[in-house]
Amino acid sequence: MPFTAVCLHCRASKFRVPFKKRGTFATCPKCAQEFMLVPDSSVDIPLMEYKAIPFDDDSDETPSPSGSEILVESAETTTTAPQSLKTTEIAIPVIPSSVPTVSGDAPDYAVRMALVGCGFVGVSMIASQFPYGRFVAGPLAVIGLLIGGLSLLGLEKRTWLGWAAVGLNTMALLLVAAFPSWLGLTGWTPASDPEKAPKPVTAVGRDGSLPKTAEWVDASQAVWEQGDVRITVMSVAVAAVDPMSKSPEKRKERVLRLTLKLSNVGVARGIEFTSWSPSPTAETKLTTTAGTSMLPRAVTADKATLYPGKSAESVLTYAAPDKFDDLRLEIPSQVFGGPEPARILIPKSLISGRSP
Numbered sequence: 001m002p003f004t005a006v007c008l009h010c011r012a013s014k015f016r017v018p019f020k021k022r023g024t025f026a027t028c029p030k031c032a033q034e035f036m037l038v039p040d041s042s043v044d045i046p047l048m049e050y051k052a053i054p055f056d057d058d059s060d061e062t063p064s065p066s067g068s069e070i071l072v073e074s075a076e077t078t079t080t081a082p083q084s085l086k087t088t089e090i091a092i093p094v095i096p097s098s099v100p101t102v103s104g105d106a107p108d109y110a111v112r113m114a115l116v117g118c119g120f121v122g123v124s125m126i127a128s129q130f131p132y133g134r135f136v137a138g139p140l141a142v143i144g145l146l147i148g149g150l151s152l153l154g155l156e157k158r159t160w161l162g163w164a165a166v167g168l169n170t171m172a173l174l175l176v177a178a179f180p181s182w183l184g185l186t187g188w189t190p191a192s193d194p195e196k197a198p199k200p201v202t203a204v205g206r207d208g209s210l211p212k213t214a215e216w217v218d219a220s221q222a223v224w225e226q227g228d229v230r231i232t233v234m235s236v237a238v239a240a241v242d243p244m245s246k247s248p249e250k251r252k253e254r255v256l257r258l259t260l261k262l263s264n265v266g267v268a269r270g271i272e273f274t275s276w277s278p279s280p281t282a283e284t285k286l287t288t289t290a291g292t293s294m295l296p297r298a299v300t301a302d303k304a305t306l307y308p309g310k311s312a313e314s315v316l317t318y319a320a321p322d323k324f325d326d327l328r329l330e331i332p333s334q335v336f337g338g339p340e341p342a343r344i345l346i347p348k349s350l351i352s353g354r355s356p
Contacts (some may be wrong), residue, residue, distance in 0.1 A: 008041040009033040014040075110154030110162070111245050113147050117165030120144025124172050126185055131190040137176045144169035199227035201340070216328070216345045228266025229336045232260040233329075234313065236346055238320050238353040241297075254320040255297055256351070258286070258329070262336065263311035271306040271336055276314060282332035286318055288325045294318040324348050 003022065005014040010031040017026075025036050025147040047192050111134040120140055128137035148165025152257040175182055202211035203222035217224040219233035237257050242250045264271045286294040304312045319351050333339060 003038045003039040005088065006276045007031065007033065019190075053344065056224045059299040070132075072338055073303070100108075110151045112159060113151035114155065114161035114165050117144045117148030117151060118161070118168060120147065121165075121172050122177070123169040125183070128176055128180075129294060130184065132188070132267070134176055134180065134185060134188050138173060141169045141173040141176060145173065201342075206232070218341045219329075219344050219346045220350045224342050225265070225339075226338055227340055228269060228308075229342075230263040230265045230273060231331065231336075231342050231344065232343060233346060234261050236327075236351045237323075238351060243336045256294065256320045257345075258316040259313060260316065261311055261313045262306065264306040264308050267308050268314075270308070273306055273312060273335065274306050276331065276335055278318060282334045284316065284332065284335070286316070286328045287328050287330075288321065289328065292321070293325070294321065324351060327351075 002016050002018050004283040005015045005017050005026075007015075007028040007030065010028060010033070012286045013028050013185065015026070021037055024037050025034050026037055053078075067279075096284055097287070102103040119237060120143055122141035124137040127133045127140060130136075144164050145166060148162055151165065152159060152162035178184075179254050180186070201215065201217070202225050203214040203268045204211045204225045205222050207221075211225065221238075225230040225231075235257075236259075238254055239257060241255050245251055255293065262271070262273055284296075288294070288298075295318060297319055306312060326348050329342075329346055331344075333341050333343040334344075
């Protein structure tokens with residue numbers, strides 16, 4: 001029974017070959033390539049149809065025929081093929097108009113919810129490390145806890161995902177609310193910058209001793225300092241108002257002169273100095289330890305901007321008391337832009353020119 005063979009190289013030549021010649025080789029007249037004669041099950045239709053010259057079935061040692069000896073193109077010959085060689089029609093399979101699609105499993109929304117709940121744990125932990133992050137991390141952990149709990153209602157398999165979301169979010173909520181130190185947190189609000197916090201008042205020893213905090217600074221032993229501002233009592237003396245005056249009254253009238261030095265010991269800002277009494281409600285006060293106020297007579301001070309390392313001296317004049325005692329000097333904070341007034345204790349031993 002003959003079969004149909006097709007050139008495997010060009011796929012353009014079709015041959016009718018006796019079944020006995022299956023497995024032998026032939027040369028294609030189109031592409032001149034040698035190929036094996038095997039039955040073709042392809043659905044390709046050749047561009048041209050060929051017929052085969054019959055072989056002698058009784059001959060077993062017939063050499064492999066060439067394409068020119070076996071086949072003759074039907075378009076170039078006028079002879080008809082023997083009736084014994086019937087052309088075989090190749091059936092072309094019909095491709096269906098609609099290809100059936102394979103439907104997969106429906107998405108498991110419960111598993112997705114459990115995974116989202118687990119993801120809220122990481123988001124809440126990251127949020128806790130930012131300023132005011134505890135206010136955000138707590139609600140995020142609660143949302144993750146609710147999502148994980150809802151996922152358990154729909155989970156039939158892998159329920160451990162839902163329980164993991166519930167457990168992890170519960171742990172995150174406890175850390176944020178009850179154990180913030182485990183996360184390196186100190187409070188619900190960010191800690192204030194220590195550089196911007198008010199500096200304590202310190203007494204800097206005149207003998208070079210280490211500064212120590214004090215509410216009232218003894219002017220005979222130390223100078224007053226807070227942050228960049230340092231106030232030093234240079235001298236306290238009782239003297240005539242004008243010893244060179246021609247008026248006997250002015251030569252006899254005695255006053256208390258207090259010399260102060262304001263210094264900028266910082267490195268970052270300038271100090272605007274205007275007056276020791278910038279307003280009627282903010283005046284420099286000098287009182288005795290008994291509470292008697294000293295009446296101011298005059299103040300010699302110039303406005304100045306004290307840059308780092310600079311200082312300015314001023315003289316405050318008060319009426320001399322009849323009886324000398326330890327004095328208390330209170331300078332308002334508006335003078336140097338500080339948070340609280342400067343309080344300096346002046347012992348009577350520091351006052352020169354006083355009567356015993």
